Amino acid sequence: MKKRLYSIVFMFVLTFVFAAVVSAVKVHNEERIQINQQVKLQRVILKVLGVPVDEKAPNRVVIQAFERRVKAIEVKQQTLYVGYGEGGKQITGYAFPVGGAGFWGPVYGMVSVDPEASRIMGIAFYRHSETPGLGARITETWFTQQFAGLPIFPVEGDKKIFFLKPAGPGKGPNELDAITGATGTSRAVEAFVNRDLDRFLREMWKQVKKG
């Protein structure tokens, strides 16, 4: 009986001590982790809106640039990031999140469109669990660069704004290179980016135009 009680007390004390230490470490670093995540998102938004920020720039610089050039507004319960020019008056574009199921797990990205919402300015994917060297190449410049200047319009039925086709010549204006060896990821990206662009035009953009 005494032995059993000792075991319980031992485990209780041990758990208490270690839980306290871990909690202290967590609380001490919480703010830093949150800022890291926030700055990461801000970097992506600045990038797709075409605001030049050095990749190695410290967090402080990114936060400053973001505050000067970007304003987040709520449209239909979704966040829309409005990009402003150097002077802070002229609207240079709008950015909004896109995302969906990838091949292995969820993919999160950010798209920006020009002030008339007629063309894509930039796209970036910032969180995913695709295979390095294959599906993960959605983050590479050659892939995302293809989207720049792509005209967008609301689509009917099962039509699409753009297609990802096997790399090669002879492409239509709305056909982009898919990633060789990552058909699953390419299809997934094609599906959710098309869906989210269409949704943006139908829901958020209508609201923005109304003012």
Next chain:
Amino acid sequence: MPKPLSSSQIFLQGLWNDNPVLRQILGICSTLAVTNLLVNTLVMNAGLIFTVGMSSLTVSILRNYTPMKIRMMAQTLIIASYVIIVDIAIAAYLPDISEALGPYVGLIITNCIVMGRCEAFAMKNRPWASFLDGLAMSLGYGAVLLIIAVIREPLGFGTLLGYRVMPEGFTPWTIMIMAPGAFFTLGLFVWFLRAKFPQTAEEKKQGH
């Protein structure tokens, strides 16, 4: 009671004679997962060295007070605490790498090497020796991972630590990026070393 091992003996065991990956074939899951990029491997190694060293030390300090029946529970708690600390530290100071390693830092908890050393060594030895044993074993693990990463990253990406090392026009071997590439690399590596330096009677008998 056998004579306690000297520090150099402990290190020789961890790095070579009893190397967890080469000889005991432990910790294979993470070996396959994090060796496609050298930088991920380095961070994983640092995390594991800290975890095994500190867990062995703590388990050893508490060994005379820990009731035998609940020792595994206590070890798991100790190991998990150190792993969470590593996870938080990486997320706070190396956010990009934290993203790249994904769940694998948390999965150090399930790395057999950690609990294996607690059970096999730290429960029977003094704190300092246990700490050294933890370091030696995780360094032995790390050394093998580094070798595999140095083979996989250039072949799979054409780079090493992100710098281009393969000539222009080199076609990356996609398989080296994925887990099967690590299986082949590790398998060939273990085969080569065991054939070259046989240790067990069976390995010697095969006439190498």
